[in-house]
Amino acid sequence: MSEPSSVPAAELVRVEAQVAAPRREPSPAQRLAAAFLLSHHGNTRAAYARDLAHFFDWCGSEGVDVLTARRVHLDAYRAHLDELGVAPATLVRRLSALSGFYAYGQDEELIARNPVQRVRRPKVGDNVQSTGLSAAEAGLLLGAAHRHSPRAEVVVTLLLLCGLRVSELVGATVADLGYERGHRVLTVTRKGGRSQRMVVPPRAAAILDDYLAGRTGGPLVVTATGRALDRYAIWRLLRTLAADALPHLADSLHPHDLRHACATLALDAGASLHDVQDLLGHADPRTTRRYDRARHNLDRSPSHRLAMLLADAEPH
Numbered sequence: 001m002s003e004p005s006s007v008p009a010a011e012l013v014r015v016e017a018q019v020a021a022p023r024r025e026p027s028p029a030q031r032l033a034a035a036f037l038l039s040h041h042g043n044t045r046a047a048y049a050r051d052l053a054h055f056f057d058w059c060g061s062e063g064v065d066v067l068t069a070r071r072v073h074l075d076a077y078r079a080h081l082d083e084l085g086v087a088p089a090t091l092v093r094r095l096s097a098l099s100g101f102y103a104y105g106q107d108e109e110l111i112a113r114n115p116v117q118r119v120r121r122p123k124v125g126d127n128v129q130s131t132g133l134s135a136a137e138a139g140l141l142l143g144a145a146h147r148h149s150p151r152a153e154v155v156v157t158l159l160l161l162c163g164l165r166v167s168e169l170v171g172a173t174v175a176d177l178g179y180e181r182g183h184r185v186l187t188v189t190r191k192g193g194r195s196q197r198m199v200v201p202p203r204a205a206a207i208l209d210d211y212l213a214g215r216t217g218g219p220l221v222v223t224a225t226g227r228a229l230d231r232y233a234i235w236r237l238l239r240t241l242a243a244d245a246l247p248h249l250a251d252s253l254h255p256h257d258l259r260h261a262c263a264t265l266a267l268d269a270g271a272s273l274h275d276v277q278d279l280l281g282h283a284d285p286r287t288t289r290r291y292d293r294a295r296h297n298l299d300r301s302p303s304h305r306l307a308m309l310l311a312d313a314e315p316h
């Protein structure tokens with residue numbers, strides 16, 4: 001199979017490393033995957049690279065040729081993901097990555113058909129499973145972060161008050177900070193490589209400036225050696241803080257829970273749905289509405305009224 005046309009050689013080699021096994025000549029499928037990944041950027045490229053690598057590993061273990069796989073093989077792979085307990089949203093993303101990969105191969109006239117096209121995908125839709133944190137829980141977490149370290153306080157404050165994705169936080173640099181119309185602002189890179197200026201509330205700005213202590217360059221949040229703090233370190237930090245302040249969440253707290261809490265608590269505080277959509281960087285308002293519906297589904301559950309009715313009827 002010939003390489004896809006008009007792909008810069010140096011960039012192709014760099015991206016191939018994301019899908020090819022180390023110290024091995026890339027296969028035709030891996031070269032096609034590398035070319036496909038060049039059409040994506042940032043976190044989407046990284047996620048799709050992991051998704052393709054996972055599928056390629058599965059094909060290798062099952063003796064399936066990636067470039068001639070048929071729908072039956074993709075149905076089997078989907079069943080494999082179900083057995084692993086992969087979350088519906090992750091499953092949808094993996095199948096989307098594979099569908100994009102095969103469609104790219106079709107466009108390059110290297111693959112005859114897209115075997116993912118009719119594979120059933122779970123409906124994620126409005127299925128938001130939690131509302132993040134309550135106001136009381138958020139306060140306890142902020143307190144635990146303050147006691148832990150200045151860095152922990154910066155991480156929790158920015159995730160919670162600004163609704164940042166963890167990838168946006170770890171990718172931010174000190175140079176991304178600035179001022180606009182009297183506001184402290186932070187420019188972050190959203191999904192798809194889009195830049196957005198975020199207001200840093202005075203409380204968060206003061207915490208951030210104390211943490212930076214005059215530092216003018218490098219990653220915004222750093223390790224003791226000055227390297228950027230990665231998403232896994234933030235995940236571990238939040239679990240540590242939860243063990244201190246929110247024991248019931250010690251094994252489950254995730255960075256996205258703080259982004260979710262930012263949305264629901266902002267709505268509770270009276271912010272408009274449109275403003276929260278802008279804050280979170282949602283291109284589609286329906287994404288923001290999922291948070292709003294999940295919040296009301298819990299608060300307005302008929303179970304609350306039923307419990308009060310039965311409590312009044314229970315003999316004492």
